[in-house]
Amino acid sequence: MRDLAELRLEIDKIDRQMVELFEQRMGISREVAEYKVAVGKRILDKERENQKIEAVKALTHNEFNRHGVEELYKQLMAMSRKLQYQLMEEQALGRLPFVMVDKLEKENVRVVYQGVDGAYAQQAMFAFFGENVNHFHVERWRDAMDAIAEGMADYAVLPIENSTAGIVNDNYDLLEEYDNYIVGEQILSIQHALLGTPDAELSDIRTVYSHPQGLMQCARYLDEHRDWKQISLLNTAMAAQKVAEEHDKSQAAIASTLAAKQHGLKVLEEGINRSGGNSTRFLIVTNQPIFCRDAEKVSICFEVTHESGCLYNVLSHFIYNNLNMCRIESRPIADRNWEYHFFVDFEGNLNDSAVKNALRGIREEALNLKILGNY
Incomplete structure (x- = not known):
């Protein structure tokens, strides 16, 4: 059995060779990008990438290495594409329509x-x-x-x-x-408040109206008044309007103090949602x-193919361009079971080179991309 220090020295030697070969590969990738830009060819060539991955997998000698080489070359190709998108940015191609x-x-x-x-x-x-x-x-x-x-x-x-x-x-x-x-x-x-008619007192209330979320957010308060009937309406202001129009002092609305002012109602109790946050x-x-000019958040929407790694590939453009993603949400696509729109907010301005580079990469690799705004 060889000594651990000796093994590590050998790994270091191989790593130096790998880094040298990596830099050679990226240099050729830049030449490929220059050619694609010159002839108007798309950066992503999925068929070529799949052929290449199958070819390098065939060079390995066991199943573990086949999976490892596949993952390695997917990352190498992703980095090559990002370099090529960056070259497009340097040549000021693909200006954003904003x-x-x-x-x-x-x-x-x-x-x-x-x-x-x-x-x-x-x-x-x-x-x-x-x-x-x-x-x-x-x-x-x-x-x-x-x-x-x-x-x-x-x-x-x-x-x-x-x-x-x-x-x-x-x-x-x-x-x-x-x-x-x-x-x-x-x-x-x-800040939800309990609103009643001008002549109402807390002891008069028998029915409470609000939006379902208003009722939910005030659940702890309403638990203290279990004899009150709770009725959902389309929104909190509509609840205040209903109480004002019906002039029934047994009715109350959970709404804002602005709604009380607008509809001439009495604030029976404030801050009943009991949550400062x-x-x-x-x-x-x-x-x-x-x-x-000073916008600092970008919102986008996109779809990806229903394949392993596709969402990761799109999100990797934020990592590569050092952009901070604030949130991600998904919404099902109508009439297409188990397929989704993805909504992402991230920090940046559409004038930033990093933002342009990330968006260009996402546009190339997603099925579609919509920039919802920069604000």
Whole structure:
């Protein structure tokens, strides 16, 4: 049996040779990229890569090494592609179809949100645009996306996730479906209050209305009043509107204090969700492909083939370009069982070389890519 130190010295020698060969290989990869760019050929040649992997697997002598060589060459080819995408960036090919602006226009604009007066979306809108903004509300989130797509509004305000209830699935689907773009976000601290008619007292309440998430987020408080009947409505502001219109002091709504102000209701108790960390992230969406000079987050949507390693290959572009991924979500694709859209947020600006390089690589290797916005 040979000494461990001797074995390590031999491995070091082989590693030096491997590094030298790796650098030679990457040098040739650059020449391949220059040729592909010159003739307009795609970087990813899946058929060629598969043939090459099968060829090098055939050179091995056992099953373990066959799997190992396959994994090694998939990584080598991925690194080669990334080098080639980088060369494309150096030659300024494939400019992104977005226009940079110094700042968003917030004066003389019209904004749409879903719900009624007093909705949390209205509160988020006021926080982002100011309380004097020209605005209107619609019944559904889809109606809000239609309004900006058709030019009835300049911006829409959409909730996308809550820190306790999770993502708003329908709005992820709408972002993929419409050619609208995220240009901002507003994080709103959600503080639910119990609202009643002006003559009501806590002891009068028998029925409580709210959005299902509002009821869920106040479950601990409602457990202390188990004799109250809980009824779900489309949103919290609609619950406040119902209580105001029916003038029944036995009814209460779980909604915002803004809703109390808008509908002339009495705040019977504040902060009943009992969670200081309950926040909702709202997106500001428009129909123009624009981004601000100081934007620092990019949102994208893509699909990949239903094969081993495909999602990893796409996500590896963030690692290679040293980009920090903030979140990833998946949504099922309609009428295609067990296939998904992937939504990713990551830090960066569309003017950054690293961002352009990552997006170019993802566009080449995913089935499709949609840039949802930079904000």
